[in-house]
Amino acid sequence: MGGPLPLGEPAPPDGALPVGTSADPAADFGAYLHVPFCRVRCGYCDFNTYTSDELRGARQDKYADTLLREVELARRVLGDVGPLRPAQTVFFGGGTPTLLPPGDLGRMLDGVRSAFGLAAGAEVTVEANPDTVTDASVSELAASGVTRLSIGMQSAVPHVLAVLDRTHDPANVATAVRAARAAGLDVSLDLIYGAPGESLDDWRASLDTALALEPDHVSAYALIVEDGTKLARQIRRGEVPEPDEDLEADMYELADAALAAAGYDWYEVSNWARGPGHRSRHNLAYWRGADWWGFGPGAHSHVAGTRWWNVKHPAAYAQRLAAGESPAAGRERPxxxxxxxxxxxxxxxxxxxxxxxxxxxxxxxxxxxxxxxxxxxxxxxxxxxxxxxxxxxxxxxxxxxxxxx
Known part of the structure; x- marks a missing residue:
């Protein structure tokens, strides 16, 4: 369920930005839509996500309606600080967004489109677990305006997936890629290296498998052991070894060399793409300090120098919005x-x-x-x-x- 929220000053119940805030009408604007649901909790994960047993008062089938209330609140708040800007990028992250019906994701995207508009050529990404992707679901997402699928592959090696508590069938990664291609979507594959027990040969096998699928984009992240996770407890009890930093460095160098040889250029420390046109424009906006509104429980936002973050639990998030209040828990102005x-x-x-x-x-x-x-x-x-x-x-x-x- 993630770590604690940052410290900060209280956010006003109406969500209004500080007096005197003026958004730059020329600055890029993006939308992040957090879908906090997972079938199981991966042992390494520290994200703000919930399995069905952890929801306690929140309903997955009502989530789209709840989030759309925050979209309407955002339209009012941002309309008070400057002209509304169309979204250059939209990113559905999680959790597992594809646990929701594609129609629900489409309705949420329509809400953003109605409130702000989408810029011409807007990038719209949905993160996906390979086991939740079908030809029909991806076709429906593409028809709603999604342009990019980011598939959580993590590894092609069964024992590495097992130590990460990833339950997807590795064969379904190829199935998901084919479905995305058939629907005309860009494809990104997400990989993790440095899992306990993963060898350099294991990592090479995962890279070879990923590259054989010819994605447009690859993200490769070193495993970070977060306090409070199942993996951290396993390491503390001596059940699995700690990640080896020297081995992780070798894995990174191997990834960079293999990706470069296959025609991928690095554009951020952990990200490679087949040319500038396939880079994640949404993530680049974060690294460049652009404006975005993060919708959903625990989501963070940044507009015109003010940052704020929502309450974490989906039930608390829904209760705030049902009462006509902002779900923001706190904010800061660095x-x-x-x-x-x-x-x-x-x-x-x-x-x-x-x-x-x-x-x-x-x-x-x-x-x-x-x-x-x-x-x-x-x-x-x-x-x-x-x-x-x-x-x-x-x-x-x-x-x-x-x-x-």
């Missing part, structure tokens, strides 16, 4: 120093990098040593941008510390 720090933290991770001019003080003076250490591209720095090398991507946290101290 000061200039905090925004500058976050700007470096996020934008240094992407291929386009960050202008040297946006790094201050000791951080800017550290650029020369980062180049000497092989962490930052020297030629790019001469052109005024900080771009990570492969070694820099492996040590991205250390680069950020150097740039922000």
């Amino acid at each position: 000061d200039a120093a905090a925004r500058a720090l976050e700007n470096v933290l996020l934008r240094s991770r992407i291929r386009e990098g960050i202008p040297v001019s946006e790094v201050q003080g000791e951080g800017r003076r550290a650029v020369a040593s980062l180049i000497a250490d092989g962490l930052v591209e020297g030629a790019e720095a001469v052109r005024g941008r900080i771009v990570l090398t492969l070694k820099g991507r492996l040590l991205a946290d250390a680069v950020v510390r150097a740039l922000t101290e």
Whole structure:
């Protein structure tokens, strides 16, 4: 069910943004729609998700109607701070959005379209568990306006899936990819590496299987052991080994080499695409600090410098909206120093990098040593941008510390 919400000031019951807020009409705007339902809880997962036994007072079959109440609230709130902007991107995340009927996802997308409009060529992504994808469901999603399917493959190796508590049939990944292709959708595959007991050969097998499916986009994330998860408890009891950081580095290098050889370019530390047209524009908007409204329990939003987050449990979320109140639990307005720090933290991770001019003080003076250490591209720095090398991507946290101290 995820970790605790951030600390912050109380959010007003009507959801209004702070007095004086003025949204930039030229800034990109996106919508994130959180679907917090899963059939089972994966042992490594720390997301705000719920199985049927954990819902306690919330109904999955009423969820679309509940979320649409927040869409209407967003239309009113954003209309008070500037002209309404069409959504450049829409992302259904989870949880498992495809546990809902495709008609419910379509109604939620229609709600966003009605409230804000969709920009021409808008990217609309739905995350999917491969076991919940059929030709009919994907065809219906495409007809509603979905343009991209992000499939949770994680691994092609049964014992790795087992330690992650992933229950999907690996063969269904290929079935889901074929269904998405037949419907004309872009396809992304999500992979996780570094699971306890996973060898370099296991990881190579997963990469080979993924690349054989010729997706448009691949995300590959190192496993992070989050406090409070089943996996963290198993490691603490000695039932499974901790992830090996050196092995994870080898796995990352293997992934980068295999993906590059297959024609995929990295554009963010954990993401590769077959050319700029297949990059996740929604996730790039996060890394670039754009505006978005996050709909659903536990979802986070950012508009014109204000951040806020919703109550976590679906029942509390539904109760707030049924009472005509905002589901926001708290908010914050970071000061200039905090925004500058976050700007470096996020934008240094992407291929386009960050202008040297946006790094201050000791951080800017550290650029020369980062180049000497092989962490930052020297030629790019001469052109005024900080771009990570492969070694820099492996040590991205250390680069950020150097740039922000």
